[in-house]
Amino acid sequence: MKVRPRLAALALAALATAAVGFAIAQTPAPQPATALSDALPVPPPPKITGTAWVLMDYATGQVLAGENIDARVEPASITKVMTSYVIAAEMKAGKIKPTDPVMMSEHAWREGGAGTEGSYSGFEVNQTAPLVEMEKGMVVQSGNDAAIALAEHVAGSEDAFASLMNAYAARIGMKASHFVNPHGLSEENHYTTARDLALLGRALVRDFPEAYSYNKIKEYTVGPITQRNRNLLLWRDPSVDGIKTGHHSGAGYCLMASGKRGDQRLISVVMGSTSESQRAVDSQALLNWGFRFYETHRLYEASKAIAKQKVWKGQAEEVQLGVAEPMLVSTPRGKYARLKPSMDVPKTLIAPIKQGQKIGTVKVSLDGKVIAQRPLIALNAVEEGGFFKRLWDEFWMWWEAP
Missing domain, CATH: 2.60.410.10 (D-Ala-D-Ala carboxypeptidase, C-terminal domain)
Known part of the structure; x- marks a missing residue:
């Protein structure tokens, strides 16, 4: 006692x-919505042709399905989503403006222009274009020349811009990525993972919706050249509004896609596929599977007891x-x-x-x-x-x- x-x-x-x-x-205790009694298990996701793939719920960041999601892969032109994110972030910080005249330097033209094997935008060498137009040339046409020109404008050089890319990637939470250029052509130490790319797509949608909206533009004209967006899902599925394709010999055919049906948005990433058609078919199958068998719920509101x-x-x-x-x-x-x-x-x-x-x-x-x-x-x-x-x-x- x-x-x-x-x-x-x-x-x-x-x-x-x-x-x-x-x-x-x-x-x-969240209030249950109407639910199926003794719901059947979710069937396995569709079989995907590729070296790595993932399906992520946008609202929660949960991985719904995936394979080799943390394996190192080459991002190819999906790199340009990171470039878009850096540009939007630097614009928000007041360091650049959408009306800035961006020079298509001789270096950008030679390394990424029509004389190369990669995609190009068509902007004339030693001429300027408004930053927002140059960015659309990079996003829609996947212009390597535009990506280089934008990097030079934002940071002075590709190397300096790559440092910004890695800094913002770390802030997003991309723990297994490293960038050395703004366009995605194969280089040593330029790598990422399917999971990191899904996180990047989620961050672009969340943080910079205007910049993200460029990804749903189906075609873009520079001078006499009109080029189509290579994301075939923009024509096949009205719920899809992005995000980016990629391809080179080392990376295979890649596609980061996102669609929104009702209040639910999903993000898919397919890396190392065998063809332009196959990456689109597999991405569509993943999105359809996710929308059919998963749903997103809001359990608790912010700042409510x-x-x-x-x-x-x-x-x-x-x-x-x-x-x-x-x-x-x-x-x-x-x-x-x-x-x-x-x-x-x-x-x-x-x-x-x-x-x-x-x-x-x-x-x-x-x-x-x-x-x-x-x-x-x-x-x-x-x-x-x-x-x-x-x-x-x-x-x-x-x-x-x-």
Whole structure:
């Protein structure tokens, strides 16, 4: 016994009263949508011809299916998606403008122009064009010359631009990629993975929708030359609005595609395919499979309380907990009601607590596997209580200690 009998009785009475307002974080439970009863398992994804491929849900970043997703591959002209991202980011930072005159230098023309084996835009050598027009020539026509000219304008040289590419790639979370040029022609130490490319496509859609919109342009004219976008899915599937093709002997035929049906967007990446037609067929099959068998759910809204936790020594008795950004999850269709949320929070919280302070983690599991987790934050600040409040809580913390 820690206290004398009379004090113990008083303490127990007070504890019974205090327990009414005591609230260890309550486990949130998403409201189930209409679900299929005993839904059948998701069938395997379509067989894909290629060295590596992945299908990713845009909203959550979850990988729905894939093979060799972390294997090193050559990105070929899909590299230009990274180039577009850098240009958009530097424009947002105020360093360049869409109206900037971009020079098609002799170097850009010789290394990536009509005299080479790669794709070219058709802009005249030693002439300028507005940056936004040069970028469309790079995106739609896959112009290597335009990519070089843009890199020189943004950073002074291809090498300096490649440094920017790698810096932004790291910020996006592309952990297994390294770029040495803005166009994607084969070079040593120029590599990526299917997973990283899906993350890149997701980042471009999310961060720079205007720049992303150039990818759905079906054809583009420079001077007397009109060239078609090589992404065949733009003609076959109205839900597809990007993203980029790639091809050279070392990389094979590649395609990063994205489509949106209703509120759901998916991103597919097929690397090392055998032909222009095959990469399109496989990408279409992946998107169709994903849209048919998976759905995206919004579990918790940002900055809305999903739990509360007792706070000791504070002016308030509890703190509300929530997530900083909406929490979404992708599930096989018909399995939404089987999601199991749980929370990992400290048993004891002591004031002061700052608004936005990380308190714990909310996790969502499906069939015993964690499929999503986010930090829990304090939605309100709790200031430190007065002297007697702190003293009183100190006593109760001591009393309840094991």
